[in-house]
Amino acid sequence: MSLNxxxxxxxxxDKKVFFxxxxxxxxxxxxxxxxxxxxxxxxxxxxxxxxxxxxxxxxNKGDELTHxxxxxxxxxxxxxxxxxxxxxxxTAIDDVADYIQGSANRMLLYNIEDYTEPxxxxxxLILQGSNDLxxxxxxxxxxxxxxxxxDSCIRINSVENQADYVFDRAVADLFLxxxxxxxxxKYKEILAALETATDMCEDAANVMESILVKNA
Amino acid sequence: MSLNxxxxxxxxxDKKVFFxxxxxxxxxxxxxxxxxxxxxxxxxxxxxxxxxxxxxxxxNKGDELTHxxxxxxxxxxxxxxxxxxxxxxxTAIDDVADYIQGSANRMLLYNIEDYTEPxxxxxxLILQGSNDLxxxxxxxxxxxxxxxxxDSCIRINSVENQADYVFDRAVADLFLxxxxxxxxxKYKEILAALETATDMCEDAANVMESILVKNA
Amino acid sequence: MSLNxxxxxxxxxDKKVFFxxxxxxxxxxxxxxxxxxxxxxxxxxxxxxxxxxxxxxxxNKGDELTHxxxxxxxxxxxxxxxxxxxxxxxTAIDDVADYIQGSANRMLLYNIEDYTEPxxxxxxLILQGSNDLxxxxxxxxxxxxxxxxxDSCIRINSVENQADYVFDRAVADLFLxxxxxxxxxKYKEILAALETATDMCEDAANVMESILVKNA
Numbered sequence: 275m276s277l278n279x280x281x282x283x284x285x286x287x288d289k290k291v292f293f294x295x296x297x298x299x300x301x302x303x304x305x306x307x308x309x310x311x312x313x314x315x316x317x318x319x320x321x322x323x324x325x326x327x328x329x330x331x332x333x334n335k336g337d338e339l340t341h342x343x344x345x346x347x348x349x350x351x352x353x354x355x356x357x358x359x360x361x362x363x364x365t366a367i368d369d370v371a372d373y374i375q376g377s378a379n380r381m382l383l384y385n386i387e388d389y390t391e392p393x394x395x396x397x398x399l400i401l402q403g404s405n406d407l408x409x410x411x412x413x414x415x416x417x418x419x420x421x422x423x424x425d426s427c428i429r430i431n432s433v434e435n436q437a438d439y440v441f442d443r444a445v446a447d448l449f450l451x452x453x454x455x456x457x458x459x460k461y462k463e464i465l466a467a468l469e470t471a472t473d474m475c476e477d478a479a480n481v482m483e484s485i486l487v488k489n490a
Numbered sequence: 491m492s493l494n495x496x497x498x499x500x501x502x503x504d505k506k507v508f509f510x511x512x513x514x515x516x517x518x519x520x521x522x523x524x525x526x527x528x529x530x531x532x533x534x535x536x537x538x539x540x541x542x543x544x545x546x547x548x549x550n551k552g553d554e555l556t557h558x559x560x561x562x563x564x565x566x567x568x569x570x571x572x573x574x575x576x577x578x579x580x581t582a583i584d585d586v587a588d589y590i591q592g593s594a595n596r597m598l599l600y601n602i603e604d605y606t607e608p609x610x611x612x613x614x615l616i617l618q619g620s621n622d623l624x625x626x627x628x629x630x631x632x633x634x635x636x637x638x639x640x641d642s643c644i645r646i647n648s649v650e651n652q653a654d655y656v657f658d659r660a661v662a663d664l665f666l667x668x669x670x671x672x673x674x675x676k677y678k679e680i681l682a683a684l685e686t687a688t689d690m691c692e693d694a695a696n697v698m699e700s701i702l703v704k705n706a
Numbered sequence: 707m708s709l710n711x712x713x714x715x716x717x718x719x720d721k722k723v724f725f726x727x728x729x730x731x732x733x734x735x736x737x738x739x740x741x742x743x744x745x746x747x748x749x750x751x752x753x754x755x756x757x758x759x760x761x762x763x764x765x766n767k768g769d770e771l772t773h774x775x776x777x778x779x780x781x782x783x784x785x786x787x788x789x790x791x792x793x794x795x796x797t798a799i800d801d802v803a804d805y806i807q808g809s810a811n812r813m814l815l816y817n818i819e820d821y822t823e824p825x826x827x828x829x830x831l832i833l834q835g836s837n838d839l840x841x842x843x844x845x846x847x848x849x850x851x852x853x854x855x856x857d858s859c860i861r862i863n864s865v866e867n868q869a870d871y872v873f874d875r876a877v878a879d880l881f882l883x884x885x886x887x888x889x890x891x892k893y894k895e896i897l898a899a900l901e902t903a904t905d906m907c908e909d910a911a912n913v914m915e916s917i918l919v920k921n922a
Contacts, residue, residue: 344915344919347919348918348919357916357919357920358916358919358920361912361915361916361919365912376870379874380874383874383875383877383878383881384878384881385881385882442595442596442599443599445599445679446599446600449599449600449601449672449675449676450601453672455671455672455675455887456881456885456887456890458672458675459675459881459887459890459891459894460881462675463877480581483560483577484573484574484577486564487560487563487564487573487574487577488573488574658811658812658815659815661815661895662815662816665815665816665817665888665891665892666817669888671887671888671891674888674891675891678891696793696797699776699793700789700790700793702780703776703779703780703789703790703793704789704790
């Protein structure tokens with residue numbers, strides 16, 4: 275039990291500041307993942323480029339939200355959780371956004387023409403993980419539904435495991451069937467960036483689990 | 491000094507819950523590393539595949555132990571160390587297991603035929619690091635032998651440095667002598683996964699060092 | 707507010723121990739980055755090899771400084787910040803040094819002949835980030851100039867963003883123009899190590915931001 279959680283029995287906490295910002299940041303990640311899924315499933319390269327630009331804009335919006343959370347941390351003496359956990363959660367959500375944008379960016383930069391099944395599957399998994407991330411974040415404000423948060427975190431872990439599996443299988447297939455080394459490297463890099471986005475969801479889930487653990 | 495370590499002067503801590511779980515998790519990592527060394531040194535690909543399956547099973551067992559530690563954290567109000575350190579140590583030990591399994595998995599998926607000297611050396615280093623990890627974990631329960639824990643952590647750091655060196659040298663050799671780009675990429679990926687397993691041992695050592703620092 | 711920061715209102719803190727060590731560690735990173743910039747811009751491979759050796763020596767010196775900080779942490783009951791933050795900052799600065807040396811090491815091991823524009827640009831960005839790191843570390847001793855520390859951290863974040871951009875662009879160009887897969891992999895690995903050094907600067911900035919947040 276930290277001094278901070280000790281204080282919370284006496285001092286009413288203003289949750290009005292942090293939770294809306296966290297919810298907006300998580301919704302923003304869901305928006306990015308939704309656009310990503312749309313982009314990798316699009317048949318038109320013009321549409322795809324438009325959608326990738328949208329991801330860039332959303333990522334900028336996410337950066338601003340993260341920055342606002344940091345600013346509020348500087349201003350507020352009493353926070354609903356330990357200050358370091360608020361910082362860590364904001365950073366983790368920002369990392370998910372960064373990797374979604376990083377994946378989109380690589381697909382664009384490497385001039386990928388074939389949006390393969392593993393690319394689409396991993397994008398789907400990112401969207402699933404982001405949805406659970408948002409759900410968990412929304413429940414954080416009242417720690418009544420600890421079970422719900424824990425369940426979302428477990429599902430995020432399962433998404434990450436599935437993404438690992440898809441990635442490993444896809445890379446093994448590249449080694450079996452792709453004889454052009456340059457193409458192989460390109461695809462491996464893109465798949466790795468997508469898979470890392472699900473790792474970052476797991477990092478965010480770990481931060482939330484440790485918030486639960488501290489405030490249990 | 492945290493409030494938690496402040497409390498520990500007054501409240502008897504039940505160490506019976508966490509330490510056996512940590513010891514089992516660390517022993518499980520040693521078991522995985524032992525099987526890994528056996529596998530990479532085996533001449534028969536059938537035996538090797540059997541051993542890789544064993545690593546998968548051990549990794550599942552490790553996941554369950556990690557999960558049990560998280561569950562106990564939710565139940566126990568008083569913990570022998572800060573709750574976040576218990577969480578971090580469980581996660582770090584789990585990461586070592588993940589990378590050992592990940593390395594084995596890549597060797598299997600990439601259909602590697604030649605188990606080269608650097609692969610065997612890195613596997614040996616993982617086993618050394620895991621042994622020291624287990625030693626340090628066993629000493630955690632009574633912080634009397636701080637020196638022993640610190641020594642194990644120092645040895646883990648040295649193992650990680652050696653693994654870095656073996657990895658760098660091996661990759662440089664691949665660039666010098668391996669003209670098949672696809673083979674080069676496969677081996678580089680496997681060597682990287684093995685080397686990362688020793689990085690994860692170092693992460694676990696860092697958590698233990700920071701537990702020592704807090705409870706000194 | 708942790709118990710530690712609570713204590714600091716009553717107990718005079720001896721800043722004479724930790725801050726000089728942190729300043730030396732940060733200056734050492736600046737020295738390494740300065741030599742790196744000189745090396746990648748040098749026309750003579752003999753000079754370059756000399757400079758790379760210098761980087762190795764400086765990295766050893768950095769290791770000793772990090773170790774000294776850890777030792778002092780064991781000895782001092784009262785620390786200017788939370789013990790875990792001192793540990794985390796020392797580790798983060800050490801990571802920057804590790805990646806600068808790792809980059810230099812790869813250039814040497816891979817027998818790179820052409821020190822390309824992106825290699826030089828990324829080295830410049832590492833030097834910029836290191837300079838800001840040192841500035842921020844120097845301001846930590848009196849938390850009066852919180853604004854200055856925050857500004858340095860923001861600049862480090864911007865450096866990391868620029869490095870991301872240079873890296874992405876350079877890798878995309880490699881895919882466009884470098885038809886030799888082995889060369890492409892070599893350059894990609896070197897660029898990745900350089901880019902990661904700026905990530906590590908950002909990690910150090912994150913630790914400092916969280917120190918600001920806790921001690922605000």
